[in-house]
Amino acid sequence: MHLKYESQLREPLVYGTKTYHDVTEDIVRPIEAKPSKLWYIGFYIAVALLLFGIYSIYRDVTYGIGQWNLNKTIGWGWDITNFVWWVGIGHAGTLISAILLLFRQGWRTGVNRAAEAMTIFAVMCAGQFPIWHMGRVWMAFFVLPYANTRGPLWVNFNSPLLWDVFAISTYFTVSLLFWYSGLLPDLATVRDRAKTKLRKHLYGVASFGWTGSTKHWQRHESLSLVLAGLSTPLVLSVHTIVSFDFATSVVPGWHTTIFPPYFVAGAIFSGFAMVQSLMVIIRKVFGMEDYITMGHIEAMNKVIVLTGSIVGVAYLTELFMGWYSQNKYEGYTFWYSRANLFSPYGWSYWGMMACNVLSPQIFWFRKMRRNLFVTFFMSVIVNIGMWFERFVIIVTSLYRDYLPSAWSVYYSPSIWEIGFYLGTFGLFFTCFFLFAKYFPVIAIAEIKYVLKTTGESYKGKMGHLEHVPAEVFAHSGHGHTIVENDGAN
Amino acid sequence: MSSIKEQFEIPAKLKTWSYALIGVGLLALIVGFITKGRGTEEEQAVFIGTIMYNTIFWTLVTNASMFFICITTLAMGGWQQSFRRIPEAISTMVPIFGSITVVVLLYVVFSGNHHIYHWLDTNAVASDEILKGKSGFLNVKFFTIWTLLAVGLWSLLGWRMRQLSNEADVAAFNGETGPSFIWRNTVRAAMFTVWFALTVGSTVPWLWLMSLDAHWYSTMYSWYTFASSFVSGMSLIALWVIYMKNKGYLEYTNEEHLHDLGKFMFAFSIFWTYLWFSQYMLIWYSNQPEETLYFKHRVQGVYKGIFFLNLIINFICPLLILMKRSTKRNYTLVTFMAVLIIFGHWIDFYQMVMGSISKEHVTLGWLDFGILSLFVGLMILFVAKALAKKPLIVKYHPFLKESIIHHT
Numbered sequence: 028m029h030l031k032y033e034s035q036l037r038e039p040l041v042y043g044t045k046t047y048h049d050v051t052e053d054i055v056r057p058i059e060a061k062p063s064k065l066w067y068i069g070f071y072i073a074v075a076l077l078l079f080g081i082y083s084i085y086r087d088v089t090y091g092i093g094q095w096n097l098n099k100t101i102g103w104g105w106d107i108t109n110f111v112w113w114v115g116i117g118h119a120g121t122l123i124s125a126i127l128l129l130f131r132q133g134w135r136t137g138v139n140r141a142a143e144a145m146t147i148f149a150v151m152c153a154g155q156f157p158i159w160h161m162g163r164v165w166m167a168f169f170v171l172p173y174a175n176t177r178g179p180l181w182v183n184f185n186s187p188l189l190w191d192v193f194a195i196s197t198y199f200t201v202s203l204l205f206w207y208s209g210l211l212p213d214l215a216t217v218r219d220r221a222k223t224k225l226r227k228h229l230y231g232v233a234s235f236g237w238t239g240s241t242k243h244w245q246r247h248e249s250l251s252l253v254l255a256g257l258s259t260p261l262v263l264s265v266h267t268i269v270s271f272d273f274a275t276s277v278v279p280g281w282h283t284t285i286f287p288p289y290f291v292a293g294a295i296f297s298g299f300a301m302v303q304s305l306m307v308i309i310r311k312v313f314g315m316e317d318y319i320t321m322g323h324i325e326a327m328n329k330v331i332v333l334t335g336s337i338v339g340v341a342y343l344t345e346l347f348m349g350w351y352s353q354n355k356y357e358g359y360t361f362w363y364s365r366a367n368l369f370s371p372y373g374w375s376y377w378g379m380m381a382c383n384v385l386s387p388q389i390f391w392f393r394k395m396r397r398n399l400f401v402t403f404f405m406s407v408i409v410n411i412g413m414w415f416e417r418f419v420i421i422v423t424s425l426y427r428d429y430l431p432s433a434w435s436v437y438y439s440p441s442i443w444e445i446g447f448y449l450g451t452f453g454l455f456f457t458c459f460f461l462f463a464k465y466f467p468v469i470a471i472a473e474i475k476y477v478l479k480t481t482g483e484s485y486k487g488k489m490g491h492l493e494h495v496p497a498e499v500f501a502h503s504g505h506g507h508t509i510v511e512n513d514g515a516n
Numbered sequence: 517m518s519s520i521k522e523q524f525e526i527p528a529k530l531k532t533w534s535y536a537l538i539g540v541g542l543l544a545l546i547v548g549f550i551t552k553g554r555g556t557e558e559e560q561a562v563f564i565g566t567i568m569y570n571t572i573f574w575t576l577v578t579n580a581s582m583f584f585i586c587i588t589t590l591a592m593g594g595w596q597q598s599f600r601r602i603p604e605a606i607s608t609m610v611p612i613f614g615s616i617t618v619v620v621l622l623y624v625v626f627s628g629n630h631h632i633y634h635w636l637d638t639n640a641v642a643s644d645e646i647l648k649g650k651s652g653f654l655n656v657k658f659f660t661i662w663t664l665l666a667v668g669l670w671s672l673l674g675w676r677m678r679q680l681s682n683e684a685d686v687a688a689f690n691g692e693t694g695p696s697f698i699w700r701n702t703v704r705a706a707m708f709t710v711w712f713a714l715t716v717g718s719t720v721p722w723l724w725l726m727s728l729d730a731h732w733y734s735t736m737y738s739w740y741t742f743a744s745s746f747v748s749g750m751s752l753i754a755l756w757v758i759y760m761k762n763k764g765y766l767e768y769t770n771e772e773h774l775h776d777l778g779k780f781m782f783a784f785s786i787f788w789t790y791l792w793f794s795q796y797m798l799i800w801y802s803n804q805p806e807e808t809l810y811f812k813h814r815v816q817g818v819y820k821g822i823f824f825l826n827l828i829i830n831f832i833c834p835l836l837i838l839m840k841r842s843t844k845r846n847y848t849l850v851t852f853m854a855v856l857i858i859f860g861h862w863i864d865f866y867q868m869v870m871g872s873i874s875k876e877h878v879t880l881g882w883l884d885f886g887i888l889s890l891f892v893g894l895m896i897l898f899v900a901k902a903l904a905k906k907p908l909i910v911k912y913h914p915f916l917k918e919s920i921i922h923h924t
Contacts, residue, residue, distance in 0.1 A: 032921055034594065036694050036914045129779070130591075131924075263790065275801045282802050285735035287794040329590075340713055344735050351722075352733045353649040354806070391706070494688075497911055498520065501768055501920045 031480050035493050038322040039483035040133055045317070047475050054469050055217055057313045062464055065312060073456035080450010083443040084159050092162045096441045100433055101425045105440045106160050108417040109448050111269055112297070113153035113455075114195065115290075115413060118262055119298025120146025121202050124209070125258035128251075133481055136473040137323045140213075141309060142302045143206040144466070148458040149301070150199045152451035157191070159447070187271035194268040198261045205254045208247065211237045212472040266294040273420060280360035280424035283348065289341035293413060296334035296383070300409035303327050305459070307403045309468055318469050321397050328396040331409060335387035338416075342384060356429060364423040371437055372423045375415050382412020520767040522907040526900045527763065534900070537893030544886020552883070561631035562870070562879050564624060566887055568632070569869035571617045572724055573745070573862055574891045575667070576716065578609035580749020582674040583712055586705035589677075592698075594918030595776060597910055598768035602756045604681060605902035606749075607674050609895055614667035621663055621724065625656045632873055634730040647730055654727055662723060666715040673708040680704060684913040685906065694914045716742050728872035732810045736795040741868075743791050747784035747830075748861040751854035753777060756899065758847050758854075765908050768920045771845040775924045778844025781857060785834035788861075792827070813875050814867060822867045822878060829860030862888065 041050075062070075086094045097104050120143035127135040158167055170192050172182045182189050215237035218230035237243060270290035273281035303324070310319040349361025365376040386408055389395045396402070427434045440448075462468070479485045492500065545567075552563040581603035588596050596603075630637035634647075635654040641647040647654070680701055689697055721741040726733065754777040760766045799807045814823050833856055843849045870879055910916055 032917055034914050034918055035691075036698060037592070260786075267790075267794065271798075274798050277802050277804060282798070282804075283735045284737075284795045284798050285739065286798070288736075288739060288791060336713070340717055341735075344718055344738070347718075348733050348735050351650055351653060352806075353646040492917065497768075497909070497916050497920065500917050 031485070032489055032492055033480050033486060035486065035490060037481070038320065039486050040137060040320065040322065040481040041474060041478055042317040042320060042483045044484035045478065045482055047478070050474050050478065051216055051220075051471055053315070053317070054467050054471050054474070055220060057463070058217060058465060058467065059220070063312070066460065066464065069456065070460040073453050073460055076449050076453030077457050078450075078453070079446050080448075080453050083446030083450055084155075086443045087159055087162075087447065088164055092160070094441060094443045096438060096444060098435055098438060100428065100435045101422055101438045103421050103425065104438055105418075105444045105448060106156050108414065108421055109451065110153050110156035111417040111421075112410075112414050113149050113156075113451065114269055115266060115294035115297045115417075116301045116410070117146045117149035117153060117198075117202075117298065118266060118291075118294035119302045120144070121198070121205065121258045121262050122295055122298065123302070124205055125255040126262060128255050129259065132326070133477050134323050134326045136470055136477050137319050138302060138306055138327070138469075139473070140206075140209065140466075140470040141305060141462075141468050142298075143202065143209070144462045144468075145301060145305060145459065146202050146298070147199070147206060148455045148462075149298075150195065150202065151458070152455050154195065154199075155447075155451055155454070157188075187268060187275050190268045191272060194261075194265045198265045201254060201257050201261055205251075205258055208250055208254065209470060209473075210466060211235055211247065212239065212244075213467045213470060215239065216471055217467065263291055266290040273424075278424050278428060279354075279356040280365070280420065283345055285341050285344055289338060292334050292337040292341065293383075293416060296331060296338055297410055297413035299327050299330050299334065300406040300413070303331070303402055303406035304410070307399055307406070309463065313463075313468065315469065318474060324399070324402055325393070325396045328390045328402060328405075331405070332387050332390035335383055335390075335409070339384035342380065359427075360424055364427060365419060372419070372426070375419045376423065379412050379415035379419050382408050383416060386412075520909070521765050522909050522911075524760070524763075524765060524900075524903045524908055526904050530896065530900055534893045534897035537889045537896065539893075541886055541888075541890020541893055544883055545890060548883045548886065557629075557631050558874075561629060561873050563883070564620065564629065565632055565869055565873040566879070566883050568620050568624070569865045570862075570884075570887045570891050571613060571620055572869075573748075573865040574895065575610065575613040575617045576741070576745035577748045577752060577858070577861075578606050578613055578895070579670055579674075579712075579716070580746045581753060582607035582610065582670070582677065582708060583716075583746065584749065584753065585677060586708045586712070589701050589705035590709060592915075594915035595773065595922045596919065597913050597916045598919035598922070599753075599757050599760075599766055599773060600681070600910055600913075601903065601906060601908050602760065602766075603753050604678050604906075605899050606752060606756065606895075607678070608902040609898055610667075610674055611671040612894065612898055613891070614671055618663055618667050622660060625659050633727060635727060650730070653723075654730065659723060662719065666720050669711050670708075670715070673704065673711060677701075677704050677708060681910060681913075682906070684910040684916075686912070688912045689914055698914060716745070725868055728869060729810055731806065734795055734799070734807070734810070736791060740788075740791045740795055743784060743788040744830075744861045744864050747781060747788055748858045750777060750780040750784060751857040754781060754850055755854045755858075756903075758851050760903075760908070761847070768909065768916075771847075772923045773919070774847065774850055775841070775844045776922075778838060778850055778853075779924075781850075781853060782834055782838040782844070785830060785838070785857065789827075789831040789835075792831075814871050818876065818878050819867055819871050822863060822871070822880070826860065826864050826867060829856060830864065833860075 043049075045053075095104070095106065097106070120139070123135050123139045123142045127139075158164060161167055170182060170189065172184070172189075175181075211234050214230050214234035218227055218234050221227040221230055267287040267290065270286040274283060274286040276282055306319050306324070306327075310316050346361050346366060349357045352358070363370050364372060367373050368377055386405065389401070390405070422438060425435070426438065495503075548563055548566070552559040554560075555563075584596075584603050585600060585607065624632050625636060628636045630640065633654075635641060635650065636656070641651060652658075680697075683697060716738070718738050721738040725741060726737045754774065757766065757769060757774065757777065761769060796811065799811060813819060834853065837843055837849065838853055843853070866880060866884065
């Protein structure tokens, strides 16, 4: 029995009276039209930032890591902060595609495509930092454990940094496959509508000759399930291993057992914030309010308040243990270097607390969750906060450790460190603008899949089911008696 | 159209079994008291410790049912409505087991049993800088207040949640009362969840369990304890659902729902393992004596067998057996796995508590199984009674129909 029914108390996921054709029209329109002026402005800004980033990296490669203000004992500064920050952001896409798929959250269909694309771009940005931090970047392939001519010289399998290489490259590969295989039917849709030969050819190649036959759909569905199964542990493993970079050490403030799940929660938190920032803009610019509804925005804000609070519990747990352990080094790190506002980096700790734990609490209020301005503002605040978090962890633990004679001077980034970071914004948005121009930003096929259950006009037709007693409803056989079955499954 | 069985009548056999289990348990309790409860201080500690881990385990496991109701409510879940009266009934055990826990724990702290809680030994604390430093948290007054508050508020907030559910038995909701009903559910569920995070997700496991090793600490500890009790709680719900199905109740619940319960059991078994691994590996890797002391005798001492048994039952078995779709839809196999998981995490709680109280001897024996029998018997009897009090179907719940047509 496969009835189409959804409680009237749930908001529709697609507004308006839409047919399948309308859905295609609405989503493909931005691809077929000429980009707006706004698109060009945004794109050029992104490219300019990217160029600045490239120049910053050129300085780093030509003159060495000395171009950055890293010093003893702060050997990891902005660079690793930015790396962890971007990797964290790169969690939302796959979480939405895989884990929310397993939880059957219908609202994921409105946002999964853009979130997955964002994930891939964010992971690309993240990867830049460890690569260029190597200094002699032409030796980068040394991180791979390949059979080599260097005798017994192997990578250090005991190092979490090496685990990162495996975890992130695997995550990137699977996320890319997931995203792209999801795109195939939609690219074929664009191909079939193409007016020019070139366009038809290019989208034809991109869609791997998708015909939409039953066999294709069957294979597509099984592939999605397999990839969802693979991605689910990957979402957890990537940030878990990033957290191991710190937690396996004996550095006060880094070695704490809660790090893995707390990093994962933080990653989802920042990833959703980034999705939120992009979605609020996309729905406005592309006029997709019917597909990315207030319900979608609200659901994501709920995830933000949930994960923000989980992260909050973790912060307080750490702070508590900094005292409870009665370990004076832990105590110093947590209660002086971090929680003391008047210590050199105290500002960053309280910035983190304010942005990540305190301010998201306004999403307990429905009015705030459904306010676009607040949503956008908070999504930016959260990502500022999550940047602070990584800065706090890295810098406040490194700048003063066991040996007071080795305590470092105050660290602030050089222009090339900042330039590198801005450059990754350039990379991210350049990719994202191109994506928004050439690919359907919403998964057309998946919207069609939920349309007849949760589309506004279709829900309207189910209204009479609300008054049918549960017993009658359950015994109505295959739905012929009381349910209009349109046979569209 | 046959009308469905909405009202549970407790079968005589179930009563007999639960009384028998309680009888065995009481017998074990009395014999245990005579043979160990009046012995040396160490023996007394073993006797009380055995009751302690059982009562804490069952309090947290039954409380997990209310947590399940609350998070599914907050997530606007529909699928669980067809059997939601099961976790509701299980959660009525929280005041009962919670009271036993309060009595046992307060007895321990007020009798100053420092073989259980080393920090109760005033002389030791006075000469130990670390324990002295912790005394702001580890003291009788705070322990008492927080324990009472934790159990009291779990019971109260859970009760309020169940009260609200009664409204879905009375009359159908309309376009106005429906949203208001969902809204009030959300508010009450949020209150419970926040309190749950402040207790089960953080303070309570530190206070009740982690402080058994007064010097040791691990930030992961509470989340680990939560994972252990939650996966057992989900298994307990699955067991009751299957029992009721076998008795011909819960007509709207079928293998689709069971499949999802099975997914919860599978996913949270893996989640538990994830937390287990993260905690263990990080402590093993950095190898600092003040942290490894917790695992030293568990991995290399007499608890070695228990330590690996814990991993085999709670990780390897669910991984291999529950992975398949057909297993999760099979009533017999889910029953088997649910019993195994509950047993496995009971063993986990055993080693968490007794591994700290009795470091040189594994005490697992007739007393443990006897006390377990007491708690299982009480649980069966009172959950059945609670089930018989209300209709089994939340007839007018706005999401019930979604649950009826639920398919995975």
